Amino acid sequence: MPSYDNMPEMELYQPVQIQDAVSLAARLAERGWLVGGGQDTYGWIKDRAKRPEALIDLTGIESMRGIRETADGIEIGALTTLTEIHSNDMIRSQYGVLAEAAEAVASPQIRNVGTLAGNVSQDVRCWYYRRGLQCYRAGGNLCYADTPEGQNREHALFNASRCVAVTPSDTGPALVALEATMVINSESGERTVAAEDFFVGPDVDIENPTVLRSGEILTAVRIPAKWANADYFYEKVADRNVWDFALVSLASVMRIEGGNIADSRMVCGAVECTPRRLTAVESAVRGMPRNKATADSVAGMASEGARPLNFNHFKMPLMDNLVERSLTA
Amino acid sequence: MNAKLTRRRFIKGVIFVGAAASSGAGFYLASAANRPAGGVERLITLNINGRSRRVDVMPQETLAHTLRYKLGLTGTKLGCNRGECGACTVLIDDVTNYACSTLTHMVKSRQVTTVEGLRAADGTLHPVQQAFIEELSPQCGFCTPGQIMATVSLLKSNPRPSRDEARKALSGNLCRCGAYDHYLNGVMRASGQLS
Numbered sequence: 001m002p003s004y005d006n007m008p009e010m011e012l013y014q015p016v017q018i019q020d021a022v023s024l025a026a027r028l029a030e031r032g033w034l035v036g037g038g039q040d041t042y043g044w045i046k047d048r049a050k051r052p053e054a055l056i057d058l059t060g061i062e063s064m065r066g067i068r069e070t071a072d073g074i075e076i077g078a079l080t081t082l083t084e085i086h087s088n089d090m091i092r093s094q095y096g097v098l099a100e101a102a103e104a105v106a107s108p109q110i111r112n113v114g115t116l117a118g119n120v121s122q123d124v125r126c127w128y129y130r131r132g133l134q135c136y137r138a139g140g141n142l143c144y145a146d147t148p149e150g151q152n153r154e155h156a157l158f159n160a161s162r163c164v165a166v167t168p169s170d171t172g173p174a175l176v177a178l179e180a181t182m183v184i185n186s187e188s189g190e191r192t193v194a195a196e197d198f199f200v201g202p203d204v205d206i207e208n209p210t211v212l213r214s215g216e217i218l219t220a221v222r223i224p225a226k227w228a229n230a231d232y233f234y235e236k237v238a239d240r241n242v243w244d245f246a247l248v249s250l251a252s253v254m255r256i257e258g259g260n261i262a263d264s265r266m267v268c269g270a271v272e273c274t275p276r277r278l279t280a281v282e283s284a285v286r287g288m289p290r291n292k293a294t295a296d297s298v299a300g301m302a303s304e305g306a307r308p309l310n311f312n313h314f315k316m317p318l319m320d321n322l323v324e325r326s327l328t329a
Numbered sequence: 330m331n332a333k334l335t336r337r338r339f340i341k342g343v344i345f346v347g348a349a350a351s352s353g354a355g356f357y358l359a360s361a362a363n364r365p366a367g368g369v370e371r372l373i374t375l376n377i378n379g380r381s382r383r384v385d386v387m388p389q390e391t392l393a394h395t396l397r398y399k400l401g402l403t404g405t406k407l408g409c410n411r412g413e414c415g416a417c418t419v420l421i422d423d424v425t426n427y428a429c430s431t432l433t434h435m436v437k438s439r440q441v442t443t444v445e446g447l448r449a450a451d452g453t454l455h456p457v458q459q460a461f462i463e464e465l466s467p468q469c470g471f472c473t474p475g476q477i478m479a480t481v482s483l484l485k486s487n488p489r490p491s492r493d494e495a496r497k498a499l500s501g502n503l504c505r506c507g508a509y510d511h512y513l514n515g516v517m518r519a520s521g522q523l524s
Contacts (some may be wrong), residue, residue, distance in 0.1 A: 005407070007390075007391075008389065010388055012389065014434065055432075059435055107415070111428060112428075113431070185442060242501060
C-alpha cells in the first residue's frame, strides 16, 4: 500500500531559464509535469490519480515573474502570485476586477504561492475525475456525475458534451472580461492566444480544459489598456468563503459614457467548462443606464438556454442575480 | 520454527538491513551525477530558524515531511496534508506557506521559520505565543502552531490590524474546536490592542 501522505518517487528539474524549461518540457513530453505554486499538483500525485515521472519546477525562472507596464496596458509574468496581483497598486487602481478575482481564490497561504498561470491552467474539480475514476475526461467512456444519482450540484449548466465539469478558475472570467492575451512558449517559438480562446470545452478537447499542450509553457498574460479604469463588478458565490471553488462567479467591466453603458463584457465562471461570456446581456444593456430598471429589463437573460443537471438548478437564479447586482451595484 | 531466530537477533538484523539501505543512498548520490543536467542533488543545505541544516531530501519530498521526520521539528503539524487546514503553516521569507504543499527543494535559498524558531535564545516566548497563552486561545492546541505562524506573519506586515483584518489573515487556518474568537483575542493582545 502506498502512503497517500507521501508522493511516489519522481525526478525534479529546476531550470532557471525559459529556454531550458521549454526544452525539458519538450523532451519529457507526457512524462513531465510543470509546477509553479503546485497547489493543483500535489493532490493529484499524493492521490496517485496522476503519475508524472518528472516535475519541472518553474519557480526559479525570474523572467517569468513580476508586473510590467507596456505600451498598451500591462504584462503579468506567469509566476506572479495571486497575492502579488491583488496587492499591486496598478492592478488595484486600473484593473480592479482582476485584483478582486485574485483575492477571491482559496486561502491566504495558497494565494501566497499560487500563480496566475496556475490559476488559469488548473484542472477541473469534478470529484469523480479527481478521485481517479476512468471517466471521459480521464480517457474512459462514461461520466459519473451526469447520472440519476450523480452528485452534480457544482457542475455545468451550459455546453456540456459527455463531461459536465466546470472551469474552477476565479481569475479566468476576469481575464476574459479584460480581453487579456496569453503568451505561450514552446520549442517552436512563441504564440499568443486570446484569453477567450485559451479555455476550451469538452466538445473541442475532452481531456484538456485549455489549449496548452505538452511541451508548451504559459509564460505571461498581457492585459490591454482598453478596459483600464472601467467600471467593474466581481463576485464569487461559494459554499465557504475560504478554500472553496465558485458555485457561480461573475466578472464584468463596463464603459460608462454620458450616464449610459457604452460597452461592457460580462463573464460567468463555474457554469460551463470555460468562462462563459454573457453576450446577450452585453448587447441588451448597451446604451442603457446602469440601474435597476436596466437590470429588470434583462432579468433571466443570463441563464437562458441553461440545461441544468439533477442538483444544480440553483445556479440559474444565482447567475441572474449576479447580473442584477452587477448592473445595480 | 528456527530456534536461532530470537527477538534480539531479529531486531539486530532489521537495524543492519536499515544500515545497508542507507549506505545504498551513497550509490544513489554517486549515480545522480550521470543524470540529465538540471535534475536536483539530494544532499542540500536549508536555512531553518536561522541555522544551516544539511539534509538528504528526496526530489518529491514536502517541507512538512523534511521538518518533522528528518529535522525533528515536530511543532509543524500535519493535519490534512492537502493544503486544506493550515496546521502545517510555516514562514518562508516571512510569508505564510503550507509546508505540506511545498517541495523542500523549492526553499533551498530561502529562510524558513517554524514555531520552534520564535522564542528568544534565553527561552522567552515570542509575544504572539505569550498573548495566546494569556487569552487562552488554544483549546486542543493542534492548530495552534499554524495560527501562531499566521499571526506572526500578519503582525510583521501590519503591526496593529483590525479584528477583521486579523480574521482574514487567519482565514487559511482551520480550528476544529472552533476557538476562532479566542485566537482573534490573542492577535489583538499581541498587537497591544487589548490590555
